[in-house]
């Protein structure tokens with residue numbers, strides 16, 4: 001089932017295990033359609049597919065390859081909610097609107113689940129469950145969030161006490177956790193490639209290597225210029241994420257680009273299953289420092305070390321390995337086989353940008369680190385708006401376009417996030433200190449796997465206070481978690 005390693009995609013475990021998928025030819029002539037979608041990430045693919053399923057003609061333009069960026073190379077967590085905590089959403093739009101937004105986010109998740117199941121998409125491998133684990137001992141806040149989500153928002157969610165967490169994840173770094181049993185994880189590239197095939201089956205004309213280089217948004221028929229052909233359409237959907245800035249500079253300026261780094265280990269054997277007895281996805285820390293999951297039976301896929309500038313993923317091998325050693329020293333010094341990165345676009349308010357910018361010009365962008373369910377949601381909202389005139393997308397009107405501040409904004413964001421991360425690490429250390437003081441016995445630590453396993457401190461130390469030598473100072477967390 002697996003295709004060859006794809007040299008035009010980031011070298012990664014996903015590319016190495018991608019299903020076979022044809023390369024689509026570029027646009028080489030003029031085309032008239034009802035709707036032109038710009039960008040074939042998850043947002044553009046879902047929007048194009050759903051509009052075509054509504055009976056409209058659709059052209060989907062992709063500057064490079066389908067899902068070559070965030071959509072195909074993310075952690076693969078399909079979660080409910082948004083990149084900002086539910087409390088912040090309630091504060092901004094009120095409780096009733098927040099409930100509607102939460103329900104939409106769950107519909108996005110269910111769309112991904114049913115699309116995979118109905119089409120039996122190959123190579124996607126959905127696995128249930130998401131644990132958001134706390135590194136500090138403040139159980140009250142966590143329980144309050146669980147009660148709010150389950151009692152008032154109808155979410156399927158439960159809190160796990162520290163004993164259950166540590167029986168499941170053999171590390172003393174964690175305390176309580178929130179478990180979302182309906183969340184799941186997938187192979188994102190294979191999902192996107194499957195979605196592209198479904199879009200084509202619904203009638204979408206997909207063109208790769210076809211950047212939209214200019215748009216004339218005036219008039220009933222909008223014109224979209226590409227290097228070798230022009231598209232005329234009644235509606236245009238802009239789904240280009242941070243790269244849309246090359247086409248529309250001011251729109252690009254409303255997103256803060258954040259690169260995140262991912263790695264997969266070589267096969268780790270039975271020791272991995274003993275350390276991580278959980279088939280779902282795990283996010284840890286208040287600032288969501290690491291996200292990880294077991295793939296391919298016994299490999300660990302882990303992300304972290306995000307930056308607001310692009311960096312060579314190889315710089316992060318040692319620090320990601322250090323993260324693994326700090327959490328699970330019993331695994332010994334693991335070897336990293338694949339390393340890659342992707343860039344996400346974060347808005348100032350943290351919520352997606354969904355809506356009609358001017359008559360017939362639609363935007364689906366700014367999904368941050370929480371894009372799997374929200375791109376599916378946005379695609380469906382915009383399709384219903386275009387095809388049926390449905391105005392549910394207006395729930396996102398409070399989240400308007402705000403300039404992200406350019407270079408100064410990036411610097412400010414870095415400092416703020418760096419500070420947040422340092423604070424959260426200090427809280428984690430305090431929590432472990434309190435635990436050690438309360439218990440006369442030394443805290444239970446898993447046994448080392450091999451004699452040559454270096455002490456955890458050699459691989460960055462269990463408390464991770466010291467950054468690894470290759471760690472650029474202003475690291476930012478990835479907001480894959482809500």
Ligand SMILES: Cc1cc2nc3c(=O)[nH]c(=O)nc-3n(C[C@H](O)[C@H](O)[C@H](O)COP(=O)(O)OP(=O)(O)OC[C@H]3O[C@@H](n4cnc5c(N)ncnc54)[C@H](O)[C@@H]3O)c2cc1C
Pocket residue numbers: 038039040041042043044061062063064065066067068069070071072073074075076077078079210211212213239240241242243244246247258259260261262303341342343344345364365366367368369370371372373375480
């Ligand atoms: C490393 C990483 C890990 C993540 N992990 C998760 C996770 O586990 N769960 C989760 O929910 N979210 C996660 N996210 C976030 C999620 O992946 C993104 O929010 C989502 O994929 C964004 O989809 P998109 O379609 O908007 O953007 P993209 O995937 O970036 O797609 C946009 C496409 O538009 C194209 N394009 C841009 N401009 C033009 C143009 N002018 N003409 C033609 N084409 C154009 C680009 O080439 C690109 O292919 C992660 C993100 C990253 C970077």
